[in-house]
Amino acid sequence: MSDHVDVLIVGAGLSGVGAAHHIHSAFPSRTYAILEARESSGGTWDLFRYPGVRSDSDMQTLGYRFRPWTQAKAIADGPAILDYIRDTAAEAGIDRHIRYGHRVISASWSTEDARWTVEVRHGDDTVRMTARFLYLCTGYYHYDGGYQPEFPELAKFGGPVIHPQEWPEDLDYAGKKVVVIGSGATAVTLVPAMTDKAEHVTMLQRSPTYIVARPGEDKLANQLRRLLGDRLGYMVTRWKNVALATLIYQLSRRRPGMIRSFIRKTTVPLLPPGYDVDTHFKPRYDPWDQRLCLVPDGDLFRAIRHGKASVVTDEVAGFTSSGIRLKSGQDLPADVVVTATGLRLLAFGGIGLSVDGREIKLPETMAYKGMMLSGLPNFVFTIGYTNASWTLKADLVAEYTVRLLRHMDRNGYTQCVPVADPDVTERPLLDFAAGYVQRTVHEFPRAGSRQPWQLGMSYANDVVLLRHGKIDDGTLRFTKTHKRVVA
Template identity: 60%
Template structure:
């Protein structure tokens, strides 16, 4: 994809060309065709997470009928898709909707400054030349800033300090930065972790490795789901692609919501269901309670999905095993555990999680005052109190990311159309007056380690809607597609003289 022509001003500037950013631009093009826009992407390719992660077996743990866009049916036979298929889907969406021509690659946004006088954002990015590594500062202006950069650091995964790591004679790798030259065939592999990445890596590597051990400090809930959706296959043979996609999408939305609600209202029953499912898939006499029965309730942390039970199959076949213990130290030949046992290894994979990074790490200021994210409240889970003409995209923790990303993108379009109709140039969420800090809640409501390490740096939620969301797609659908765009916000116009508010440069960006 070629670089677009220089665009000093656009109506909407989108940060990130991953699943969320391409979706946001596609909605903007469809629903606000008069708006100019540009996407800034810090890396050199479309796809975000699905281009970054290249470890063996990388896949989604959400079904593709809900992880796919509402406007573009997923037509592949796989319901739980591999990373390459998802990346191709995002790339094809960008191309088909003419988004690729609007992307500036290798642009990392470092700062955005709002001026009420001009009702504009001034956005500073660092452009890196991919050939020589030299950098230059690029400045753009926009009326609306839409951040679709996810919530974790792309340049650095989380890996704790392990005593003796320097003594290990083999290779230590983190899944976020998988070496292209790593050959694990006939190697003894230890994967440290028990989350979605670990349960994906283990069965994939076990196909060719001498043996793979998943070493976990504590277990996670793991559920087997079919890799293909049988109903989807039948419906697609009988119905138009779009109609079949909508039916399957709603079926899966309702199923995931029912599962989540059962987990919350009857955690004991859901624990029993998950334990029985694991026990039925594992060898007779397997110690399910030690390795697959967490102490926490289902959905206190995200549920791990394994398509067609591939993790359980690898354990049954003896190609993989699970060890639940704590690490004392690495040794030259593997890992010594606190129990005294030793795990031999040629390769150690630290599938130990992510480092959270809100809004891509950029700094924000409003009329010269720095914005501290943790002191803001999230409005409808997508805007920030006191910050005009700004949105961020954070997907669901209990369902597909894209379900929420679609709602955010559509809401931004509704908001822009409302502002145009009323002659407004700015919209600012106005935080409610709170009686007590106890009324606040985290933006991301998971007990997972990667969330708890950094949750204090993120925006918070208030006591009730529109400042509190409930991880419920049906409620959000009513709120964001049908609800008012005028509640708890202040609309305005540029406060400076007319000549200051006018574009300093003509709108040279291509039309949406």
């Protein structure tokens, strides 16, 4: 394989395979490679192996725009999503361009040569590659381990303590009491999934989360697919789901009391009569201050109703040999503890970036359209929506990148770089109240107070901006390098 490519993609997960598909389809003769640090593709969907792992949004929007999701289930399990990603790569021949076990350490841009030089660790060796364009699809969290709080007296506990990101294949929890610490998407997935073998599963939460039941199958989507065919039925359902999600999000921001009341009214009938809803399912914050959690077919509520699972709202005071001591004074018995306590954010896979020998400090850069960085030429990254499916944004970023490369080809440009506006006020890139975001967002690039320096959270607006908006908008600076670039 050549050590020089036109486009170098980092990450062979959902975003990276999608990016490669767009680049390959638009430019069949253009060279590209995907560098993947792990020994397998799939990213998140290969990494997470805990029981019940699934999507937390519908597959009509989490799926690629160019490849319809044709299975009956709209809320799909992890293995089905992984197959979808790998089938997409295999059918387009993308898998032949993936280099596994290649961890990118650093990337340096040379203005004189109009190219990136990327330092890559492969086993015990360090290799270098060059590329005209660098496209990061690395996600935004550490793959090496999740967030684990410092729990008091944890060493006293006699059983296993497992983080979902590092789930052991041989964990035996059959007939055992399991406590899952957390109340986010991972916790509400794990609790009902583990009730098939465990004696009882308890979700221990410091405070409640908004949890919404949703059918596991979208009957309308399945009917539309039969009537209109896979592709057209998929697109109609995709826009239907986008519109519905956008409506709920906008109402949550403008009329939070109404959405709060709606969620409560739909939750109460799913729980046992007389259940203490206000203690366990009444969050302190407004809807969509943090992401809503979906439970397909109300499986969490069903597990509670059948007595297989329970919720305790309290805080950990310490551990004992046989469980957890709570701040209320209660002892919570446990044989197995699962710490579904969140992710550790990591910008761009921890890759060190430099331009003409100058180190780039990410908090000193500003994100252009949520996909490029001020001062970094020929550089694109993917960060998805926090209020909708990740792939909706990933597809748009890829489409914009194709348009950008075509614009550069037509005009003979070799470099493009966003130039920051000093009059724009800085803001956090991820303006989201979730704890895992707030812990580390200061290490990320900044956003701005106005477009095009904002990470958009509206798919409809981004369709206009990224799919149809002007490329040469006065913020991107294009140049031509007269020196012959040697591949």
